[in-house]
Amino acid sequence: xxxEVQITFDAADPGALAAFWADTxxxxxxxxxxxxxxWDQALEAMGVPPENRNDASAVIDPxxxxxxxxxxxxxxxxxxxxxxxxDVRTAPGLTGDERMxxxxxxxxRLVGRGASRLARHExxxxxxxGHLVLADPxxxxxxxx
Numbered sequence: 399x400x401x402e403v404q405i406t407f408d409a410a411d412p413g414a415l416a417a418f419w420a421d422t423x424x425x426x427x428x429x430x431x432x433x434x435x436x437w438d439q440a441l442e443a444m445g446v447p448p449e450n451r452n453d454a455s456a457v458i459d460p461x462x463x464x465x466x467x468x469x470x471x472x473x474x475x476x477x478x479x480x481x482x483x484x485d486v487r488t489a490p491g492l493t494g495d496e497r498m499x500x501x502x503x504x505x506x507r508l509v510g511r512g513a514s515r516l517a518r519h520e521x522x523x524x525x526x527x528g529h530l531v532l533a534d535p536x537x538x539x540x541x542x543x
Contacts, residue, residue, distance in 0.1 A: 403465045405484070408476075409536055412469035416455035418511055418535055419467055422486060425457040428466070476537040485529075485543040494521060501530045501542045508532060508542075 409415045420427050434440035441451045453471045458464075489500040498521070505515060512535035521528035530542040 404468050405465050406468045406470060407536075407538060408472040408474075409469045410471065410475065411452065411536070412455040412471050413452045415534065415536055416457050416467070416469045418513075419469075420457040421511060422508060422513075422534075423457070423459070423464070423467075425464070425467070426460050428456040428458045480539045483538070484540045486540060488542045493527060497521070498528050501528070504542055505530050505532060511535075 407415060407419075416427055419425065430437045430440040432440070434443070438451065446453075455469045457467045457469075459466075486504075488504045489497045492500055498518075505513070509515060509532075514533045514537075515530065516533055516539065517531040519526065519529050519531070527543075531539060532542060533539050
């Protein structure tokens, strides 16, 4: 039986990191439960104090096919290179200069949203089509592929 997967990120600012990844993936921030109009209303009703209302956030695929991403506040910052990372499929089906131009355009957009550029790997056919390595606003590495 296949299992549903959630990808969890440790974060200093779960709300901001969730907003970055929602924009990056075309996801949306998961709405509040029940009939609440906002998360602040829901958390107030649950008795969550204001200082803990950014302890967690989540984003979901509006089409319902991609995994949920969950962001949880932790006290420590990122310590080392990720052992697992996301590949954001930005240029499927494109090759060569056209592919790298599409990757560069998306990298420029994401840098404007707080990402950092880390590396560019040129195409080396037949096994490497070329990709860019970036880091999200909290330093988590990911690839534009």
